[in-house]
Amino acid sequence: xxxxxxxxxxxxxxxxxxxxxxxxxxxxxxxxxxxxxxxxxxxxxxxxxxxxxxxxxxxxxxxxxxxxxxxxxxxxxxxxxxxxxxxxxxxxxxxxxxxxxxxxxxxxxxxxxxxxxxxxxxxxxxxxxxxxxxxxxxxxxxxxxxxxxxxxxxxxxxxxxxxxxxxxxxxxxxxxxxxxxxxxxxxxxxxxxxxxxxxxxxxxxxxxxxxxxxxxxxxxxx
Amino acid sequence: xxxxxxxxxxxxxxxxxxxxxxxxxxxxxxxxxxxxxxxxxxxxxxxxxxxxxxxxxxxxxxxxxxxxxxxxxxxxxxxxxxxxxxxxxxxxxxxxxxxxxxxxxxxxxxxxxxxxxxxxxxxxxxxxxxxxxxxxxxxxxxxxxxxxxxxxxxxxxxxxxxxxxxxxxxxxxxxxxxxxxxxxxxxxxxxxxxxxxxxxxxxxxxxxxxxxxxxxxxxxxxxxxxxxxxxxxxxxxxxxxxxxxxxxxxxxx
Numbered sequence: 001x002x003x004x005x006x007x008x009x010x011x012x013x014x015x016x017x018x019x020x021x022x023x024x025x026x027x028x029x030x031x032x033x034x035x036x037x038x039x040x041x042x043x044x045x046x047x048x049x050x051x052x053x054x055x056x057x058x059x060x061x062x063x064x065x066x067x068x069x070x071x072x073x074x075x076x077x078x079x080x081x082x083x084x085x086x087x088x089x090x091x092x093x094x095x096x097x098x099x100x101x102x103x104x105x106x107x108x109x110x111x112x113x114x115x116x117x118x119x120x121x122x123x124x125x126x127x128x129x130x131x132x133x134x135x136x137x138x139x140x141x142x143x144x145x146x147x148x149x150x151x152x153x154x155x156x157x158x159x160x161x162x163x164x165x166x167x168x169x170x171x172x173x174x175x176x177x178x179x180x181x182x183x184x185x186x187x188x189x190x191x192x193x194x195x196x197x198x199x200x201x202x203x204x205x206x207x208x209x210x211x212x213x214x215x216x217x218x219x220x221x222x
Numbered sequence: 223x224x225x226x227x228x229x230x231x232x233x234x235x236x237x238x239x240x241x242x243x244x245x246x247x248x249x250x251x252x253x254x255x256x257x258x259x260x261x262x263x264x265x266x267x268x269x270x271x272x273x274x275x276x277x278x279x280x281x282x283x284x285x286x287x288x289x290x291x292x293x294x295x296x297x298x299x300x301x302x303x304x305x306x307x308x309x310x311x312x313x314x315x316x317x318x319x320x321x322x323x324x325x326x327x328x329x330x331x332x333x334x335x336x337x338x339x340x341x342x343x344x345x346x347x348x349x350x351x352x353x354x355x356x357x358x359x360x361x362x363x364x365x366x367x368x369x370x371x372x373x374x375x376x377x378x379x380x381x382x383x384x385x386x387x388x389x390x391x392x393x394x395x396x397x398x399x400x401x402x403x404x405x406x407x408x409x410x411x412x413x414x415x416x417x418x419x420x421x422x423x424x425x426x427x428x429x430x431x432x433x434x435x436x437x438x439x440x441x442x443x444x445x446x447x448x449x450x451x452x453x454x455x456x457x458x459x460x461x462x463x464x465x466x467x468x469x470x471x472x473x474x475x
Contacts, residue, residue: 041375
């Protein structure tokens with residue numbers, strides 16, 4: 001509801017996100033991709049239709065912004081969602097090393113750069129140990145190199161921990177770099193499903209076959 | 223020049239001017255006693271314990287009234303901050319009483335509860351409740367909904383979200399409200415004691431005035447000022463322990 005008027009954001013969306021794979025929801029700004037993700041995370045009500053996830057699955061969510069608690073140190077932010085007795089300090093240490101912020105565990109969010117904060121947010125989602133991680137353009141605000149490093153990090157984490165990742169982005173390059181299944185969303189509908197499972201990581205986004213795919217996606221989005 | 227010297231310069235000038243005025247008897251000693259006389263009165267009042275009795279009486283009332291007001295302000299602040307839909311019921315009443323100076327209620331309070339401790343404590347509660355209530359309410363109401371969503375996706379229930387997100391994010395506002403409320407309490411108690419009391423710093427000043435002891439009046443004013451500054455300093459030190467760059471150090475987990 002915006003200004004008393006009802007807006008239909010999504011219609012007839014029908015998608016199956018495969019387990020243990022990186023699925024990317026790709027679309028232009030305002031096409032409803034974030035809404036779709038928020039419905040999956042139960043942050044937004046859905047008027048019609050249903051979302052079926054195995055009930056025992058834990059879902060993690062990484063937002064567009066880091067959304068760290070400004071009053072907690074990095075390590076406390078990472079363990080934020082955990083109960084005290086469930087905190088495994090070795091595991092947290094491992095996570096700190098994974099995101100490369102071991103030296104900053106006692107720092108506060110305002111002392112970190114945007115990219116570092118986003119890495120902490122990712123670690124927080126991982127510490128929660130979900131089997132599904134939903135990510136809403138988590139790297140959109142980062143510069144090219146940090147972004148690429150974070151994408152590789154994500155792929156590494158995925159290969160290491162075998163999580164189901166559903167990743168929303170408006171960047172075609174990003175989708176092609178990390179996605180095993182790409183769902184192209186346009187005007188509230190899924191226009192295409194592109195399977196890239198046979199492309200091994202690390203991918204060269206500039207290789208001819210991937211450029212072909214990029215052209216195909218651009219046509220679908222236009 | 224370091225800051226200590228900068229701070230002392232205006233005080234030294236005032237003291238010198240004051241000494242000169244009383245030395246040349248610009249005004250009679252009855253109107254303006256000399257600094258030395260004020261100092262001697264101060265020392266003798268310290269020695270016979272008179273001063274401590276009054277300080278203790280005022281401080282006692284402030285602590286009692288302020289604590290009660292804080293409990294009310296905290297509970298009602300939570301309700302008001304987290305349930306804005308209830309505001310039509312109380313908002314106009316709060317606005318009304320916020321604009322009524324507590325001292326104007328003294329005639330009624332004396333009539334209802336007498337001139338004992340109760341009337342003074344009620345005055346302090348009335349004076350310090352509103353700044354605390356409004357700040358605490360603002361603290362709870364302005365919690366970032368984006369942070370609350372983080373709690374939601376991490377599976378925290380309503381109680382956990384309150385303790386781990388809403389409360390810590392409200393702490394700076396709560397402390398600010400307490401600081402302002404404490405200042406208001408001091409002002410209100412001195413006023414209340416000047417109208418109806420048999421002890422306390424306000425009473426002491428008024429009593430000295432009727433006895434034409436200007437030196438005691440000045441001692442009373444200086445003590446009130448020093449106590450106020452001291453309270454504020456202690457409070458700043460305590461709140462620094464809790465806050466860190468607009469947030470709170472790891473003290474709420």
